[in-house]
Amino acid sequence: MGRPKEFDVDEALCAALEVFWRHGYEGASLSDLTDAMGITRPSLYATYGNKEELFRKVLDRYEQSHLCFVADALAEPTARRAIERLLKGYADVLTDPMHPPGCLGVNSGVACGEAGSTIRDELVARRSLSERTLRERLDKAAADGELPPEEDPADWARYVMAVGLGMAVKASSGADRAELHRVADLALRALPSTCSAL
Amino acid sequence: MGRPKEFDVDEALCAALEVFWRHGYEGASLSDLTDAMGITRPSLYATYGNKEELFRKVLDRYEQSHLCFVADALAEPTARRAIERLLKGYADVLTDPMHPPGCLGVNSGVACGEAGSTIRDELVARRSLSERTLRERLDKAAADGELPPEEDPADWARYVMAVGLGMAVKASSGADRAELHRVADLALRALPSTCSAL
DNA sequence: GGCTCACTATATCGATCGGTACAAAACCTC
DNA sequence: GAGGTTTTGTACCGATCGATATAGTGAGCC
Known part of the structure; x- marks a missing residue:
């Protein structure tokens, strides 16, 4: 029930990976991330927690898909x-x-x-x-x-x-x-x- | 003529080197720098230009004193x-x-x-x-x-x-x-x- | 002593940082 | 449809970012 997400969680994570990869953890701002992921700030927080948790999820994905x-x-x-x-x-x-x-x-x-x-x-x-x-x-x-x-x-x-x-x-x-x-x-x-x- | 500086330019540069070395260029904030250097913000700008120029001076000093x-x-x-x-x-x-x-x-x-x-x-x-x-x-x-x-x-x-x-x-x-x-x-x-x- | 000049300190600038409150919108179950 | 639930967009929060305007302070020169 409830309104369904309008974006693909994994696809957005992949976009976040690209941003973190290019600019590093601190060099990537939330605006950079949301722009690349195509989602708004509240969506990011509701889905991934916060910037640090998002980075950890990105790290896991990075290891299992590129390493x-x-x-x-x-x-x-x-x-x-x-x-x-x-x-x-x-x-x-x-x-x-x-x-x-x-x-x-x-x-x-x-x-x-x-x-x-x-x-x-x-x-x-x-x-x-x-x-x-x-x-x-x-x-x-x-x-x-x-x-x-x-x-x-x-x-x-x-x-x-x-x-x-x-x-x-x-x-x-x-x-x-x-x-x-x-x-x-x-x-x-x-x-x-x-x-x-x- | 004019009021003499109350700090040693080279000594302060050395303190800035320590901060940049530890936190990196972007990780070092002006507050970190001025605190470690023992000078105020306007003194930093008057003496070294801005953060980027200060870092370049620090880089030069780093190379000639540690490399x-x-x-x-x-x-x-x-x-x-x-x-x-x-x-x-x-x-x-x-x-x-x-x-x-x-x-x-x-x-x-x-x-x-x-x-x-x-x-x-x-x-x-x-x-x-x-x-x-x-x-x-x-x-x-x-x-x-x-x-x-x-x-x-x-x-x-x-x-x-x-x-x-x-x-x-x-x-x-x-x-x-x-x-x-x-x-x-x-x-x-x-x-x-x-x-x-x- | 007055004057000038460079330096110092406070207080603040606009921009951006990470993070949210709030309400409108879109879906489900009943 | 109506009620409940989740997502969405907007607008904003306090804090901090790098960078300055302004006023006050201390030294040398005449």
Whole structure:
């Protein structure tokens, strides 16, 4: 019962994603958002809560629709293949002309004012979780003998994450897909030879 | 003639640097700045112009007082030593507990609203200049035979920059000095063996 | 001492920020 | 249709944004 919504909740969320992606969390104003989403301010609050909750919903959608390649990458049989697919897939997302350049999480969470500190913490936590997931994959590689015992999986996970984050900043600055793929190729050269043998 | 200033221009600039470094360009409000600088709003405008000009002055000071190690690093006799000193020195600055974590330029320039777009462009240009300077150092390495002819100095410069930028994001997220040094160590492993021989 | 000049402080500017109160409009059930 | 419920559009809230007008204050010069 009651009056039905005149807009598609998921479609509007997608429009909000575009705005947050381009301008970051604090850089995106409610006017920017409502304009892009094609809805009015009260509709936004009634449907998504407030700006912060909307951003969290956008984040979830972003991860499951643009970062979904991560799970497949980690499922690759070798650590080298996994890391390569991780970095190349990330490079593709960061420079896809269909979307704003760079990474939503990095664009929104590097620095902020007082208002965005909780969002910043949330993004730090999500990145930390990603690194942990990668480390666990590399733990497995170490157990399989793919990573020599003198190598620390945590160090390698941190290194791969750092390269990815750096690619994200470079993408925001205008780097294109080919450039980031070359970055990934050079980054892969650091892997121990026992990794590249497979 | 006239009434003398009651504050030290350079000291106040240093306080402004701290605020911008911590909160980014847009995240730092004029109230944050004047409070930290210990001066009133009209004094700020009379002395530094406006927020944007103040930030540019802060940027210049930042580069010459915290990024001054770059010139020394590039002057190292070998490319490997240069890159190592570049990354290690950068890691030290990013995690120096005397200052806010991360890089002023990265914290301020990844994403922004409408107001900060000219600042963003400026920061992109400065990073581009840094990468160009590094590439020219690697051109020399290639000419010296230190870098094999099949290796592209531009690719290596881009890779090193990406690693540095990634370390900056990780530092903003709480990574410490030792962690970033290990990232740098792994990044250095990618270098061709002809580089590491020296 | 008077004068000039640069700096300081208060108070405020219009614009925009995130967030809502209110009432008209559109749908359902009965 | 009538009543109840939800969404919509408008208009607005207090707070804060960057930026100033204006008046008062303190120093050097004649």
